[in-house]
Amino acid sequence: KAGVTQTPRYLIKTRGQQVTLSCSPISGHRSVSWYQQTPGQGLQFLFEYFSETQRNKGNFPGRFSGRQFSNSRSEMNVSTLELGDSALYLCASSRTGTSGNEQFFGPGTRLTVL
Amino acid sequence: AQKVTQAQTEISVVEKEDVTLDCVYETRDTTYYLFWYKQPPSGELVFLIRRNSFDEQNEISGRYSWNFQKSTSSFNFTITASQVVDSAVYFCALSEARNYGQNFVFGPGTRLSVLP
Numbered sequence: 001k002a003g004v005t006q007t008p009r010y011l012i013k014t015r016g017q018q019v020t021l022s023c024s025p026i027s028g029h030r031s032v033s034w035y036q037q038t039p040g041q042g043l044q045f046l047f048e049y050f051s052e053t054q055r056n057k058g059n060f061p062g063r064f065s066g067r068q069f070s071n072s073r074s075e076m077n078v079s080t081l082e083l084g085d086s087a088l089y090l091c092a093s094s095r096t097g098t099s100g101n102e103q104f105f106g107p108g109t110r111l112t113v114l
Numbered sequence: 115a116q117k118v119t120q121a122q123t124e125i126s127v128v129e130k131e132d133v134t135l136d137c138v139y140e141t142r143d144t145t146y147y148l149f150w151y152k153q154p155p156s157g158e159l160v161f162l163i164r165r166n167s168f169d170e171q172n173e174i175s176g177r178y179s180w181n182f183q184k185s186t187s188s189f190n191f192t193i194t195a196s197q198v199v200d201s202a203v204y205f206c207a208l209s210e211a212r213n214y215g216q217n218f219v220f221g222p223g224t225r226l227s228v229l230p
Contacts (some may be wrong), residue, residue: 048215048216050215056215092159100211104161105160106158
């Protein structure tokens with residue numbers, strides 16, 4: 001069974017630009033969550049989507065947004081990039097997305113903002 | 115508020131030593147779930163174990179064992195006879211049942227280096 005895939009793996013952007021990251025969950029998984037990982041703040045929850053609806057949201061500015069498609073694939077978008085947005089962005093999927101379900105993570109997209 | 119603390123930032127051991135990684139959590143929920151994940155240098159978090167708040171039975175799986183104690187809000191992880199391949203960052207995470215859906219709170223992680 002294929003794992004969670006994320007594209008692209010690496011991305012370099014400049015301040016002010018916008019970026020879109022993509023995540024394909026494990027087949028049959030309906031919940032997709034996004035996390036930001038930085039050396040200073042660690043792993044922080046961005047948002048979770050289930051059946052194309054955002055169900056949970058972390059404490060991030062509105063520049064961070066996402067969506068989920070009918071095939072459960074998800075994208076996250078960051079507009080007006082700032083230097084502090086440089087991070088590893090991890091996507092995770094779970095079968096039903098209940099709070100007790102383990103999440104399976106993808107390899108991440110490493111975003112560098114210059 | 116939910117919070118996870120991993121007081122050990124970095125640990126170095128020599129191969130074959132036993133090592134315990136500490137995790138202390140805070141939650142007001144009576145129903146919650148605890149997880150351990152491993153992040154090797156490749157970057158992908160690997161799920162190791164899940165425990166719910168009603169199951170304090172400790173578990174051993176091969177060289178890994180977990181000690182969950184509600185009385186001290188701790189969920190510690192022990193590797194017996196460590197190996198170089200165990201070198202990674204280990205994260206403890208908490209998920210409260212009141213948060214319908216997935217919203218993990220991760221600890222800051224403990225970087226484990228196993229030296230040959």
